[in-house]
Amino acid sequence: MLPNTQAPAAKTRAAALAALLFLIIVAYLSVSLVAPPPAVPDNAPPNEFSSGRASKQLREIARQPHPTGSAENERVRLYLLAELRSLGLEPEVQTAEVVPRQRGVAGIPSAAGRVTNVMARLPGTANSRALMLVAHYDSVPTGPGATDDGAGVVTLLETLRALKTGAPLRNDLILLFTDGEELGLIGARAFAGQHPWMKDVGLALNFEGRGAGGPSLMFETSEGNRLLIRELAGAAPHVVANSLMYAVYKRLPNDTDMTVFKEAGAAGLNFAYTDRITSYHTQLDNVEELDERSLQHHGSYALSLARRFGQLDLRETKGGGADAVYFNLLGALFVNYSEAWAVPLAAATTVLFACLLILGLKRRALSVGGMAVGFLSFFVASVVAWAVVRGAWLVARGLLAGGYESLPSRTPYDLLPFEVGLLLLAFAVAAAAYAFMFRGTGASNLLAGALLWWLLLLLLTTALLPLGSYVFAWPLLSALPGMAVLVRRGEARAAAASPLTLLFVTLCAVPGVLLFAPLLYLLFMMLGMELAGFFMLLAVLLSGLVVPHLRVLTVERRWLLPAALALAGVCFLFAGVSNSGFDAHRRKINSIFYVLDADAGRARWVSMDARADEWTSQFIREGASRESVAHIFPWSRQHGWQSEAPAAALPAPGIEVLEDRADGGVRFVRLRLSSTRRAPSMLFFTEPETDVRRAFVNGKLVLESNNRTPTASGDATPPNAPPTVPPGLRVSYAAPPPEGIELLLEIRDTSPLRLVLEDISYELPEVPGQTFSPRPSHMMPAPSFRSSDTTIVRRKFELDARAESTLAGF
Incomplete structure (x- = not known):
């Protein structure tokens, strides 16, 4: 009888497949752990934050849209004053005018106006500097503002109520409810520039919302944040944050009230939840759509940090200029260390990697040509994956029901099938690259070539974005032992890799999955689908940690794994497109507004939609023209459908x-x-x-x-x-x-x-x-x-x- 030479290969393929399934489970668990805490009912003990109690107040605040200058805005302001008085404080009102300098060639107008801030101060027993909790109480005119920022407002009220049940704080506590945030941070500018309390503020905690659920992220802090992050880690029970978000955010042209307070010299922590971004600034930003757990997460930060920072000396909040690197592992584990460790960590990782390469070359387990092929294969896989994912998303977006182009971040209501579908397509490209293009290259060379990209990105981020370098440092460092095993065994051919070798390489890839899977989840949550191609480059980068597995699974029937992944990806995209209709909870967006030229006695209906739908067609009649709206909004380069309308009897300005x-x-x-x-x-x-x-x-x-x-x-x-x-x-x-x-x-x-x-x-x-x-x-x-x-x-x-x-x- 001839020996069964295929049995070992079959076991190895089974081990490789089992290992990849294990990593998928690890990725799912790591993402599922990035979640807000459970909601707390309204019968909770009085010294606890209760989202149930806060939700009752939120229903009063978010009845209707309440933009600055509206009657509803005044109603909400009076409600806040009454609530603060009922809690034993003497609130103040600041009415002020802000006129910022006009800047920028983009033509956006200077955001000026009159605002009315509401504030109250709870005196401390031995104040060092004041702790300030901030939320804005105005909304946009197109949404009732339950999340943006009613949830922040009631977080402050419920936190104050809970604090009043315990011992007094050492530091003064200022509660600031700003007006005019949506118009350009006008209320914050009025307080920072004109109110005497600003000079007393040592630390500001700002609470925002940009969606309808998800974990509350500490997405922004201030320079010299080492001490703040250390206290955050010790005080807050459910921290979700990473320094990469902060490093990227401060380079983007985004602003909240926190921007103003940091410019005024205060240290700060900024919190927001961002899941289901499609509700942002729309009628879906209501109490019914809000995930109460996200409100509870806001409250867990506010109450725990008020108790911690309320007792600390806030005269030194910037930690001697040192920043912190920080991130979550397995949800609850919050890792943080000084930014000063970024360079030594990168240097140590580089030295270890270089030693492995030298050892591999000496043992002839690696070759310069083989590593070059591995390096090139990873580059090709990344470029093709970006193109495929970008093209697939454009096709899918074109097939979506009309009206999605106006949603926030141009993102579908149900993101999951699109995220999974594009992720599978990216992995299909990576598998195909290793299956069809570089069959003669061994697993150790392919892995070394892929890890060279990790090293390059580690060195670049350490030099340019040190707060984000951990994303590449720890996965690469943990992957090196797996590479060392391949080098030591001298396994030049992927098919020769033993199940035990694959198991060890799998374990070495776990830290990378634990870091990258939640990061991709948060990126999609915060930024939507328009950057999907870039996000999938990170997914392809992650596939570089399991090159030996992909090589084993594509030695025979090399088309099977890429085809299966691609087919599954297309099926998920098809499911997402098929389920993209509109209903009362997933509404279609449309635009119509009325412009009256009081001089000429003429009026027009104008719509910024791509086309008139069954409702806007009663305004935009047949024969309407699509024209520039620059005569109405001089900074705009957009065009809108314009149709003649009867002139209403409205007085001219x-x-x-x-x-x-x-x-x-x-x-x-x-x-x-x-x-x-x-x-x-x-x-x-x-x-x-x-x-x-x-x-x-x-x-x-x-x-x-x-x-x-x-x-x-x-x-x-x-x-x-x-x-x-x-x-x-x-x-x-x-x-x-x-x-x-x-x-x-x-x-x-x-x-x-x-x-x-x-x-x-x-x-x-x-x-x-x-x-x-x-x-x-x-x-x-x-x-x-x-x-x-x-x-x-x-x-x-x-x-x-x-x-x-x-x-x-x-």
């Missing part, structure tokens, strides 16, 4: 000339701008032919152009540089007072003045002679302050060289 004089080649024009119909927002801008040198709103400098366009950094572009948008003044003003605001323009005396004033209200008008059906329950307004369910009344003011004013239509 007021423009009154208070002063017009010339001096030294400069013309000074002082105007009073007002909303006759008491709209909650005004937008005013000059047209390109107006050469504005300086502009002041209520005496505050808003623009100083020097005949040049200022950049985001405060520098300026040369006069002959092509601007990306027309130059000039652009200001959005929230909650204008009944008497209006004063605008002083300094323009070149030979320049005409062309000023457009628009007032904006957050509802559609009653139009004479027309009745419209209400929006169906499976639809909702697109998230926008100006271009969804709004009424805009505009007029143009012109002043020529003879100081004669006229009004002209568009």
Whole structure:
């Protein structure tokens, strides 16, 4: 009888398959552990934070949208004042005007306005510096703001209630409820720049929401955070955070109220939950859609950290300038250490890797050519995987039901089938690369080539992004023993790898899976699907840790594993597309707003949607044209469907000339701008032919152009540089007072003045002679302050060289 030479290979393939299934289970468990804590009912002990109690308050706050300047905003403010008084505090109200300088060639208007902050102070027994808890109580006009940021508001209220049941804190506790955050952090700027309490703040904890569930992430902190992170790890019971998020976030153009307080010199920790981002700034941001566990997670941070930091000396919160590296393992384990260890860790890993390479070359288990093939194979797999994943997502997105392009982050409601489908396609490409392209290269060379990419990324992040270097350091360091076993055995052919060898390599890959699987989950949760191709590069990188397994499984029937993975991926994508319809919990988004030219007595319906649907078609009639909306929003390069509409009897905004004089080649024009119909927002801008040198709103400098366009950094572009948008003044003003605001323009005396004033209200008008059906329950307004369910009344003011004013239509 001939010996059964295939038996060992069969056992090895079975071991490789079992090992990959084990790693999939590890990945699933690591992701499932990144979850908020259970909700706590309203009958919990009084010294505990209860999401059940907080939810009752949230229902009062998030009844309706309550943007700055609205009647609902005032109702919420009065509710907050009453709640704070009921808890024994004497709340204060800060009403202030903020007029930031206009910056940036992108043309976004300066976000100015009048806001009303609510604050209260709980005195400590021996205050060092104050601990401040922050949330904003305004919402966008298109959503009731249960998550953004009603959950943060009730977190502060319930935390205060629980604190009042125990011993007093050493430090003063400030509770700040800001107004106007959604408009551009106006309330935070008012407090930081104008209120005397700001100088007392040693540490700020800000609570935000950008979704409807998921764990509350500590996604941002301040420089020199080593001591803060150490205390966070010791005090909070369910920390979910990693320093890579912070390192990336501070390089992005994103802002919350925390941005302002950090600029003012305070240390801080910023918290938000971001799952189901499709509810962000929409009608689905309501109490019914909110996962109460996420609110409980907010509360677990707020109460535990208030008790911890409330007793510490907050005069030294920046740890001597040292930052921390931190991340979760298996959910509950929160690892943190000084950033100073990043370089030694990278150096030690590099030395160990180099020793293994030298040993492998000496034992002829490795070769320069073989490692080069492994290095190249990984590069090819990564590039092809990115292209395949990006293409598959574009195809799937094109097949989705119309209306998804307007959802936040252009992300489907049900992300899971798309995430899994694209992940399987990425792994299919990696398996195919090792199966078809480099069959003659052994497992040790392929693994060494793949790990060289890990080493390269470790060195790059250590140099450029040290707070994120742990992502590559620990998986690579833990993978080296597995590579050492392959090198020691001198296994040049993947088929010769024993089951025990594969088992050991599998165990060495576990730390990489424990770090990368939750990271991919959080990235998808925070950023949606538009960066799926980039995310899948991380997945391909992870496949480099199991190169021996892929090689074993593709030695025979090399097409089987890639084909099975690709087929499964396509099936998941098909399931996601098939389930992409709309209902009351997954609503279609559409846009319609009304623009009245008060000068010409003409009006238009405008929609920013790609096409009219069964509801917006009653406004956007057949024969409508798709035109630029730059005459309405001068910074916009978008086009919208525009259809003639009857002119409603709405009063025009007021423009009154208070002063017009010339001096030294400069013309000074002082105007009073007002909303006759008491709209909650005004937008005013000059047209390109107006050469504005300086502009002041209520005496505050808003623009100083020097005949040049200022950049985001405060520098300026040369006069002959092509601007990306027309130059000039652009200001959005929230909650204008009944008497209006004063605008002083300094323009070149030979320049005409062309000023457009628009007032904006957050509802559609009653139009004479027309009745419209209400929006169906499976639809909702697109998230926008100006271009969804709004009424805009505009007029143009012109002043020529003879100081004669006229009004002209568009």
